[in-house]
Every structure is written in C-alpha cells, then in structure tokens.
Amino acid sequence: MSFGPIVSPEWLHEHVHDPDLRVVDFRWSLLGGSGHEAYARGHIPGSVFVELDAVTGRSGGGRHPLPTGAQFEDEMRKAGISSNTRVVVYDDSGGSVASRLWFLLRWFGHDAQAVLDGGIGAWGGGLEGDQPDVARGDFAAREPDRTRILDFEDVRRLTDTLLLDARAGERYRGEKEPVDPKAGHIPGALSAPWSENLGPDGRFKSPEDLRKRFAALGADGEKGAVVYCGSGVNATHDLLAMELAGLKNGRLYAGSWSDWSSRDAPVATGKEPG
Numbered sequence: 001m002s003f004g005p006i007v008s009p010e011w012l013h014e015h016v017h018d019p020d021l022r023v024v025d026f027r028w029s030l031l032g033g034s035g036h037e038a039y040a041r042g043h044i045p046g047s048v049f050v051e052l053d054a055v056t057g058r059s060g061g062g063r064h065p066l067p068t069g070a071q072f073e074d075e076m077r078k079a080g081i082s083s084n085t086r087v088v089v090y091d092d093s094g095g096s097v098a099s100r101l102w103f104l105l106r107w108f109g110h111d112a113q114a115v116l117d118g119g120i121g122a123w124g125g126g127l128e129g130d131q132p133d134v135a136r137g138d139f140a141a142r143e144p145d146r147t148r149i150l151d152f153e154d155v156r157r158l159t160d161t162l163l164l165d166a167r168a169g170e171r172y173r174g175e176k177e178p179v180d181p182k183a184g185h186i187p188g189a190l191s192a193p194w195s196e197n198l199g200p201d202g203r204f205k206s207p208e209d210l211r212k213r214f215a216a217l218g219a220d221g222e223k224g225a226v227v228y229c230g231s232g233v234n235a236t237h238d239l240l241a242m243e244l245a246g247l248k249n250g251r252l253y254a255g256s257w258s259d260w261s262s263r264d265a266p267v268a269t270g271k272e273p274g
Contacts, residue, residue: 003086004114005102005243006095006204009122012088016046022081022134023047024089025120028097030230031178042127044090044120048079048134052097052233055104061152061255062262063179063231064100069141072108076141080134083110090116090123094202096194096234103236103252107149109142115240118203150226150253152263155186162218162225164192166235167257174269180230182261184269190217191271194229194237210245224249228256 015021025047027035039049054075057065067075081087087105089098098115105113116122155163165185170176172191177183185191196213199205205213219225224247229235232254239250253259261267268274 003112005240006117007088007114008117009124012044012116012123013125016044018086020084021086021088022079022137023116024079024081024087024101025049025091026052026089026098026101027091027093027120028052028233029093038092040129040131042129044123045126045128046132047090048132050075050079050101052100055101061259063258064233066107066149066232066254067104069108069144072104073139073141076105076139077137080137081110081139082137083140085137085139086112086114088114088116090119092120094195094198094237095119095204095240096237099236099240100233103239107144109144110139118201121202148251150251152255152259152265155226155228155253155260156265158188158226160223162223163189163253164217164219164225164227164238165189165257166192166194166227166229166238168193168195169271171230171257173271174267180258180261182267184261184267185257185274186228186260187266187268187274189228189268190273192217192227192238194234194241197237197241204241204244207244207246210241211247214242214245214247219247221247222249224251226251226253228253228260230256231258232256 091097174184227235227238242250
C-alpha cells in the first residue's frame with residue numbers, strides 16, 4: 001500500500017502508535033520564535049522535534065543550503081528514524097515548512113514520508129509536553145538525484161522552462177522584503193504562492209484543483225517546473241502540491257531568492273514576470 005505524500009489527521013489518529021511510524025514536529029518561523037519552545041508547550045503524542053537548522057547545510061548558496069548526506073543521516077538517526085520507518089512530518093504553517101523535511105527525506109532516498117495535512121492545527125486531539133526517549137535509528141542516506149536541484153548558474157541559463165515563485169505576492173512584487181538583500185523576483189518567474197495550494201480549511205486542495213492551478217500556470221507532466229522561494233524551504237510546498245496533482249517533474253532552485261538577490265543579477269518588480 002502506498003504511503004504519502006500527505007496523510008489526514010484521521011489517518012494519523014489511527015496509526016500514531018504504530019511501531020514503524022515516526023512523527024516529526026518540524027515547526028519553524030521565518031521571523032523568529034522557537035519551534036522547540038512551541039514543541040515543549042505541546043506536541044502530538046510520541047512526536048520528536050527536528051530543528052530546521054540541524055538539517056541545513058553549512059555551505060552553499062542562500063540562507064538554507066542543502067545538507068550533506070552525512071549530516072542529514074546523523075540527524076535522522078537521532079530522531080529515531082530507520083530505513084524502514086514511515087515518517088509523518090507536521091508544522092503549524094500549512095505544511096510550508098514540513099514539506100522541506102518531506103523533500104529532504106525523498107531526496108536522500110527514503111521510501112516512506114508524508115506531511116500531515118492541516119498540520120498540528122488539524123490534529124484535533126490531545127497534546128503532550130514530554131519529549132519521548134527514542135532509540136537511535138539506522139537511517140542511511142543514499143546518493144541524491146542532483147538533477148532535481150538547480151543552482152544560480154543553472155537558473156540563469158534557463159530558457160523555455162517554467163519558473164515559479166512560491167513566496168507571498170507582496171514579496172514577489174517587491175512591495176515587501178523582510179530578510180533578503182533586494183526586493184522583487186527573478187525576471188521571467190511567475191507568482192505561485194504556496195498558500196494557494198490550500199483550501200479555506202488550511203488543508204490541501206483536491207488533486208483535480210491542484211492540476212487546474214498548475215496547468216493555468218503552464219506546468220505539464222513533461223516539462224514540469226522549477227520552483228523557488230526565499231531560501232528553498234516553502235518552495236517545497238509547491239513541489240508537494242505538484243506531486244499531489246500528478247506532476248512529477250518539479251525541481252528546486254536550492255538557494256532561491258536569498259541566493260539570487262545576493263548576487264549581481266537582474267531583478268524584476270511588479271505583478272508581471274518581467
């Protein structure tokens with residue numbers, strides 16, 4: 001039976017105590033606030049906390065470089081994850097952070113990972129404050145598929161490939177930029193805010209609605225799209241939504257806007273791609 005790329009709160013209530021399941025709290029905020037403090041105040045029973053910075057690389061373009069295999073492997077083992085563990089990741093921000101760990105697990109060759117649809121807000125059950133004592137896992141990072149990742153030079157050379165910006169519209173248009181050196185977007189990119197993958201209830205839209213959304217942007221099953229955001233975290237939400245829509249060829253500009261905007265590179269503003 002296939003697992004992921006999302007699971008419902010109802011499914012998790014039934015399986016939260018399965019011995020081969022590890023639930024990971026991956027809360028994080030761009031503008032500060034400790035995910036671990038939120039975890040300590042209350043988390044889904046049995047879940048372990050993983051810090052975004054712990055699975056962020058020490059070198060590379062942008063604010064959140066991809067980790068090395070050895071670094072990621074060690075952190076997953078600390079979290080009690082083994083090669084045969086099913087992993088459910090949640091956050092408190094619509095899956096826009098949890099999707100990063102979902103992406104990394106897939107990228108390093110894990111076979112079973114999912115995001116909790118609706119996050120901790122949709123859990124609807126009791127929370128606990130104690131951190132569980134988990135045995136170290138035997139997770140093994142495989143060699144990642146580097147064709148799924150683009151760097152600055154790759155993006156600069158793009159010609160007929162769809163480029164999607166997953167940030168909020170005001171950041172795309174250059175009206176607001178809270179953290180990066182310049183405001184605006186990569187010339188030619190289309191605005192595709194990750195939040196528009198969700199319905200009013202904060203859960204993912206249906207696969208049919210997501211297919212319509214990405215088709216309207218120009219994505220198809222063959223060419224797919226390259227996605228970016230501020231630093232390569234929230235853009236993975238668009239990749240997850242594309243997966244739900246049946247579009248398999250999504251790729252990530254790993255350094256994203258934090259990399260592009262720190263270089264001598266052109267910048268577009270306004271609602272048009274430029």
